[in-house]
Amino acid sequence: MTNMEKNKMTRRNALTAAAALPLATGLTGAGARPAAAQPAQGPQVPRTYRVPLGDFEVTAMMAGTRTVPEPKGTFGLNASDEEFAEVSKAAHIPTDKAQFFFTPTLVNTGSAVILFDTGLDPAGITAAVEAAGYAPEDVTHVVITHMHGDHIGGLSDGGTPTFANAALLTGQEEWNHWTEAGNDTFESKVRPLEDQFSFLGNGEEVAPGITSVLAPGHTPGHMCFMLESGGQKLMLTADLANHYVWSVGKPDWEVRFDMDKELAASSRRKIFGTLAEDKTPFIGYHMPFPAVGYVEAEGDGFRYMPHSYQLLMT
Structure with missing residues (x-):
């Protein structure tokens, strides 16, 4: 090694040591002030998530989340404890508790701002709509997919x-x-607004590009809604399935609700068979x-695949 090369190595070592010195001194040096x-701060769930769909803008909104114990008492009522445990273990989720999410959706068509379902209470849905960048008075339509309390709770107050x-x-x-x-919840939240309601049959339009799809069972008139704009589709499935593993993955498992x-x-x-075949997100x-x-057919049911960035690139 030449003298010039030795000098370069020496200078490099000195610079490396100097760069590391503040960090080392801060951690272990004499007289260093310990970090407070x-x-x-606890787990955090985002409040909104917005994606384009042709000329529409679709915003999923977090109106509430909670941890619920003993999910086997809600999902898989006709499954054995052993099968429930096996399916849960394969999905890396616990069997003693589940996290519930409540996600109304706001659709801006360019000429209307349409809210699908209203969450648990007026304060929660108002906060969600405002987090999405709108005021309550900006909403032109409210569509109720079905009348369970976690969908009508934010519709009115007294x-x-x-x-x-x-x-x-x-x-x-x-x-x-x-x-x-x-x-009682229907009578307090919905009945006072009876004169303001209009009613949909299967396959009818809420607005151009938004069509009702009757999907009964969860409730007698439970509805999904297909959104279509610019050749792109997305379905709002409401409570067609209440859990991504225990309902989507096992469609025949009975749900208490x-x-x-x-x-x-x-x-x-x-x-879900149609969504899987057509590769339509929901x-x-x-x-x-x-x-x-998304869903794809798997075994005797379906596999849920969370959206990553597909809709953001269209």
């Missing part, structure tokens, strides 16, 4: 509508059922946030 302990400027729509069959059900369990399983198979109200994904 900082409490953990008879006062949360979205005062919005036209209200729901399925005719769904309305017919709940008006006779004697349900499904009013007609056999019919609900049939609806899951029919609609937003599921209870899927892990941001609740956007």
Whole structure:
């Protein structure tokens, strides 16, 4: 090695040592001030997730999440404990608790701002809509996929509508059922707004490019909605499936919340079969946030594949 090369090596070593010195001194040097302990801030779930769909802009909104114990009492009622445990282990999820997500969707068509479902309460859905960049008065339509409390809870407060400027729509069959059900949440949240509702049948338009798809079983008139713009499609599946493993993966497993369990399983198979065949993405109200994904046929059921960046590149 020449003297010049030795000098270069010496200078390089000196520079490397000097660069590392502040970090080393800060950690272990004499007289160094110890770093102050900082409490953990806890897990964080994003509030909104926006994707384009042709000329539409679709925003999934986190209106609430909670941990629920003993999921076997809700999902897989007709599965054995052993099978439930085996399927859960394969998906790397626990069997003693599950995380529930509540995800209304906002669709800006360019001429209308349409909210699908209203979450658990007025404060939660208002915060979600504002986090998405809108005010409650900007919402032109509210569509209720079905009348369970976690979908109608934010519709009104003491008879006062949360979205005062919005036209209200729901399925005719769904309305017919709940008006006779004697349900307290329906009576307090929905009944006071009865005169403001319009009703949809299967295959009818909410707005150009947004079509109802009857998917009964979870409730008698439960509806999904197909969005289509610029040659692109995305389906809002609402509560067609309540869990990405125990309902999507096992469509015949009975769910406590499904009013007609056999019919609900049939609806899951029919609609997820079509989505898988057509490679159409969907937003599921209870899927892990941001609740956007795909399905493909696998075994006797389907495999849920979360959206990564596909819709962002169209």
